[in-house]
Amino acid sequence: MSTSLTADSWPLGKGISMSVLQNPLRTRVHATGEEPFNVPPHWHLFHEEHHVILKGRIRITQDGVAHVVGPEDGEVVTPAGVVHSIESFAGEETIIEETTRPGVDTTAQKILFFRNMFAPGVLQSFLSTMQVFYYGDAYPVLPLGIRWFEWLMVVVMGGWVAGLLGYQIPDKRLRLDQRRFPPKKKD
Known part of the structure; x- marks a missing residue:
C-alpha cells in the first residue's frame, strides 16, 4: 500500500x-x-x-x-x-x-464533511468546528449527555454565531442534514 x-x-x-x-x-x-x-x-x-x-x-x-x-x-x-x-x-x-x-448521496456529503473538518485551521477553532458540525449532521457529546442541549449548542454556535462572525465552511456544498437542508426539487 x-x-x-x-x-x-x-x-x-x-x-x-x-x-x-x-x-x-x-x-x-x-x-x-x-x-x-x-x-x-x-x-x-x-x-x-x-x-x-x-x-x-x-x-x-x-x-x-x-x-x-x-x-x-x-x-x-x-x-x-x-x-x-x-x-x-x-x-x-x-x-x-x-x-x-441513506444512499450514496449521504456518503458523498459525509466525504464533504471530512474534507471540511480536516481543512487547515478548522479543528483549531471551536466555532469553525461547530459550523462544520452544523452543516454535517454531527453533534458532540457533552458531560451532561442532554441531547437537545447538544443539538442546540451546534445550531446556535455553528449555525448562527459562527456565521454572524464571518466564519465560512471551506466547501459550501456540505448540506448533510436533509431535515435542515432539504434537497432541491427537480423540475
Missing part, C-alpha cells in the same frame, strides 16, 4: 490518513499504528454509519457499550441517534472503511 497522498487522500495525524474510494463510494482510514486513530463520542440526527474493519481491530462504543471488532466481525452499523466513538490500538496497523445511509 502506497504511503503517498493524493487529492483523494489526506493526513489525519501521525501515520493516519483518510482516502476516498470509488465503486462503491466510501472513505478509508489507514492507521499505521504510530498513534491510535480516535473519534470522540458524537451522534448524528439524520444518517447512520456502516464500518468495515479490513485490518487490525477497533474499539467501538455505541450508547456506552464497548466492543472490540476486527475483520471477522463483518459490518458494524451505528444507527442515527446512537452516541458512538471509535478507537484503534497503538502499535497495530488498522484499516477501516465507512459508508453511510
Whole structure:
C-alpha cells in the first residue's frame, strides 16, 4: 500500500490518513499504528454509519457499550441517534472503511464533511468546528449527555454565531442534514 497522498487522500495525524474510494463510494482510514486513530463520542440526527474493519481491530462504543471488532466481525452499523466513538490500538496497523445511509448521496456529503473538518485551521477553532458540525449532521457529546442541549449548542454556535462572525465552511456544498437542508426539487 502506497504511503503517498493524493487529492483523494489526506493526513489525519501521525501515520493516519483518510482516502476516498470509488465503486462503491466510501472513505478509508489507514492507521499505521504510530498513534491510535480516535473519534470522540458524537451522534448524528439524520444518517447512520456502516464500518468495515479490513485490518487490525477497533474499539467501538455505541450508547456506552464497548466492543472490540476486527475483520471477522463483518459490518458494524451505528444507527442515527446512537452516541458512538471509535478507537484503534497503538502499535497495530488498522484499516477501516465507512459508508453511510441513506444512499450514496449521504456518503458523498459525509466525504464533504471530512474534507471540511480536516481543512487547515478548522479543528483549531471551536466555532469553525461547530459550523462544520452544523452543516454535517454531527453533534458532540457533552458531560451532561442532554441531547437537545447538544443539538442546540451546534445550531446556535455553528449555525448562527459562527456565521454572524464571518466564519465560512471551506466547501459550501456540505448540506448533510436533509431535515435542515432539504434537497432541491427537480423540475
